[in-house]
Amino acid sequence: MTSGEVIKNNxxxxxxxKNLRTSFQTxxxxxxxxxxxxxxxxxxxxxxxxxxxxxxxSVTAMSVLRLIQxxxxxxSGAVTLTLDEQKTLELMTLDxxxxxxxxxxxxxxxxxxxxxxxxxxxxxxxxIIEAITLHQGLDYNAARDKAVEMLTRVGIPNAxxxxxxxxxxxxxxxxxxxxxxxxLSCHPDLLIADEPTTALxxxxxxxxxxxxxxxxxxxxxxxxxxTHDLGIVASYAEKVMVMYAGQIVxxxxxxxxxxxxxxxxxxxxxxxxxxxxxxxxxxxxAIPGVVPSLTDLPKGCRFQDRCERKTEACLAPIDITCxxxxxxxxxxxx
Amino acid sequence: MKKxxxxxxxxxxxxxxxxxxxxxxxxxxxxxxxxLAPFIANNKPYYYKHEGKTSYPILExxxxxxxxxxxxxxxxxNFRDLKNTPGHTVVLxxxxxxxxEYNLDEILLPPSATHYMGTDDQGRDVAARMIYGSxxxxxxxxxxxxxxxxxxxxIGAIAGYxxxxxxxxxxxxxxxxxxxxTFFLILAIIAFIEPSIYKIxxxxxxxxxxxxxxxxxGEFFKLRDQDFxxxxxxxxxxxxxxxxxxxxxxxxSPVLVSITFGIASSIMVESSLSFLGFGVQPxxxxxxxxxxxSRDYMDIAWWLMAFPxxxxxxxxxxxxxxxxxxxxxxxxRTS
Numbered sequence: 001m002t003s004g005e006v007i008k009n010n011x012x013x014x015x016x017x018k019n020l021r022t023s024f025q026t027x028x029x030x031x032x033x034x035x036x037x038x039x040x041x042x043x044x045x046x047x048x049x050x051x052x053x054x055x056x057x058s059v060t061a062m063s064v065l066r067l068i069q070x071x072x073x074x075x076s077g078a079v080t081l082t083l084d085e086q087k088t089l090e091l092m093t094l095d096x097x098x099x100x101x102x103x104x105x106x107x108x109x110x111x112x113x114x115x116x117x118x119x120x121x122x123x124x125x126x127x128i129i130e131a132i133t134l135h136q137g138l139d140y141n142a143a144r145d146k147a148v149e150m151l152t153r154v155g156i157p158n159a160x161x162x163x164x165x166x167x168x169x170x171x172x173x174x175x176x177x178x179x180x181x182x183x184l185s186c187h188p189d190l191l192i193a194d195e196p197t198t199a200l201x202x203x204x205x206x207x208x209x210x211x212x213x214x215x216x217x218x219x220x221x222x223x224x225x226x227t228h229d230l231g232i233v234a235s236y237a238e239k240v241m242v243m244y245a246g247q248i249v250x251x252x253x254x255x256x257x258x259x260x261x262x263x264x265x266x267x268x269x270x271x272x273x274x275x276x277x278x279x280x281x282x283x284x285x286a287i288p289g290v291v292p293s294l295t296d297l298p299k300g301c302r303f304q305d306r307c308e309r310k311t312e313a314c315l316a317p318i319d320i321t322c323x324x325x326x327x328x329x330x331x332x333x334x
Numbered sequence: 335m336k337k338x339x340x341x342x343x344x345x346x347x348x349x350x351x352x353x354x355x356x357x358x359x360x361x362x363x364x365x366x367x368x369x370l371a372p373f374i375a376n377n378k379p380y381y382y383k384h385e386g387k388t389s390y391p392i393l394e395x396x397x398x399x400x401x402x403x404x405x406x407x408x409x410x411x412n413f414r415d416l417k418n419t420p421g422h423t424v425v426l427x428x429x430x431x432x433x434x435e436y437n438l439d440e441i442l443l444p445p446s447a448t449h450y451m452g453t454d455d456q457g458r459d460v461a462a463r464m465i466y467g468s469x470x471x472x473x474x475x476x477x478x479x480x481x482x483x484x485x486x487x488x489i490g491a492i493a494g495y496x497x498x499x500x501x502x503x504x505x506x507x508x509x510x511x512x513x514x515x516t517f518f519l520i521l522a523i524i525a526f527i528e529p530s531i532y533k534i535x536x537x538x539x540x541x542x543x544x545x546x547x548x549x550x551x552g553e554f555f556k557l558r559d560q561d562f563x564x565x566x567x568x569x570x571x572x573x574x575x576x577x578x579x580x581x582x583x584x585x586x587s588p589v590l591v592s593i594t595f596g597i598a599s600s601i602m603v604e605s606s607l608s609f610l611g612f613g614v615q616p617x618x619x620x621x622x623x624x625x626x627x628s629r630d631y632m633d634i635a636w637w638l639m640a641f642p643x644x645x646x647x648x649x650x651x652x653x654x655x656x657x658x659x660x661x662x663x664x665x666x667r668t669s
Contacts, residue, residue, distance in 0.1 A: 130579075
């Protein structure tokens with residue numbers, strides 16, 4: 001890639017991941033939970049990262065924030081955070097102190113389990129206040145006012161009183177709102193939402209996603225939405241990346257991906273969503289087989305054992321094919 | 335929406351049992367008693383009026399403030415005799431004797447209306463010495479435990495949070511220290527240094543931290559991968575912040591239980607040491623030390639043995655009751 005292209009890319013995307021490899025040392029040997037993952041996350045939009053459990057979505061997100069714990073390790077790769085025209089940060093080479101200032105401040109993350117992601121011994125207010133004082137140097141009273149403001153903003157009624165609630169006094173949806181308030185309290189440039197609605201029931205799911213969407217419109221922040229639910233992706237994300245067994249297998253804008261999926265895996269995922277409007281199509285189509293174990297991956301395409309369109313060429317390693325903005329890792333696409 | 339913090343719920347559960355209430359009240363009562371010792375047992379009166387001059391001689395013995403209320407003119411005054419003398423108005427303390435005030439005319443007197451718990455072999459009032467002795471016993475208990483809880487928490491937190499080889503080294507160290515029979519180790523150390531109350535606190539402190547360290551280590555192992563810890567890390571909280579602000583408060587409840595039992599056992603160790611003559615040195619009064627005196631007069635002065643023995647028994651029982659109650663309240667399986 002020439003330098004000209006880099007600049008062009010940077011001006012458009014907030015986060016650029018290049019060839020990220022994160023390994024875990026297990027008893028069966030070393031596995032790569034994220035294997036040569038590259039992606040760019042556009043500014044001011046919701047980007048979705050889709051895949052089933054264990055495909056490396058969360059590992060990729062945690063690697064970006066350098067929160068991978070032993071026995072995991074980021075082996076190689078570059079992550080570039082572009083704050084504005086002048087300022088970019090290379091996250092993999094930052095020292096620990098500078099990285100700490102990125103977390104929560106520039107890139108915030110909210111997690112899947114709102115029930116356990118809040119510290120049970122502090123009030124929700126104190127936890128938001130901590131985030132604010134940590135990065136913005138406000139004094140306690142100012143931070144408290146800000147916390148109330150953030151809680152109001154994420155739609156918590158009676159925020160003035162709720163700020164003194166302990167997490168166990170709140171419902172799951174409320175807690176996820178608190179998590180979002182905490183994540184947003186320092187006005188991060190990028191919010192990584194790791195399955196923010198998985199643990200919530202459907203009506204609350206919609207509210208939370210609606211809220212994130214509204215905040216994107218209002219503040220212009222960028223969101224990386226990690227999910228396994230293609231249904232929610234369709235309504236909110238503008239760009240989708242599909243991950244399978246540690247690799248990105250397809251990337252496109254949402255409309256293209258839904259209308260013309262290239263990779264058989266994406267096609268299979270879309271076919272397995274029950275349709276509300278369509279005529280009776282008989283049984284739901286499931287993808288046959290199971291996800292291969294990361295310790296025992298087939299050579300070549302990782303989806304080959306479950307693929308109907310498998311050919312000889314699938315046995316050799318497969319590179320990404322580009323068709324404009326549509327990227328896919330398949331030699332025999334739809 | 336009812337507002338009920340976890341602490342409040344736990345406390346209510348604790349308060350339900352009558353035994354817990356008794357233990358708790360006894361402990362609190364003991365603390366107040368020990369703190370007010372100079373006002374309960376003192377040969378100086380609260381209030382003294384003579385020839386129009388009013389004074390409050392007891393204030394001389396108030397911890398730090400005492401220096402502002404010196405009354406050198408009362409050096410050799412015996413206020414107990416003045417009480418019934420016309421022209422003097424005296425309001426005495428409930429136990430109108432000082433713990434160090436000896437009177438060789440009144441040795442080994444049995445309990446009576448003047449000496450509530452009798453006198454010892456030098457004619458000192460046992461009740462006064464018991465009251466002052468509670469200060470020694472409780473302060474040894476609290477200071478020694480505070481010291482080893484601090485050591486134990488820091489060492490246990492480091493081992494549990496970082497794991498790996500740091501944990502291996504610390505765990506082996508804990509096992510080594512645990513292998514020493516603590517009481518004899520303390521005896522051996524005291525044999526080389528001159529015993530004093532502060533040294534006893536320090537020696538108990540540096541030999542007893544292992545239990546706490548193991549508890550805290552276990553809790554940290556359990557908590558360090560919890561979602562809220564990851565979430566704090568993702569917010570950019572520093573490592574010390576994670577350890578002490580986010581994990582430690584969640585790891586403290588079992589430590590709290592251990593603290594109450596620890597105070598009881600430290601009081602016991604101090605009493606045992608003093609009984610053997612290695613602890614608090616005369617003339618300072620401590621329960622163990624009064625017991626130690628009683629050995630020589632076992633057949634003629636039962637009061638020297640009964641009162642301190644009973645006080646030690648009651649105090650340790652009370653602390654253990656509180657500890658038991660706290661453990662039951664915290665343990666989710668019992669509620």
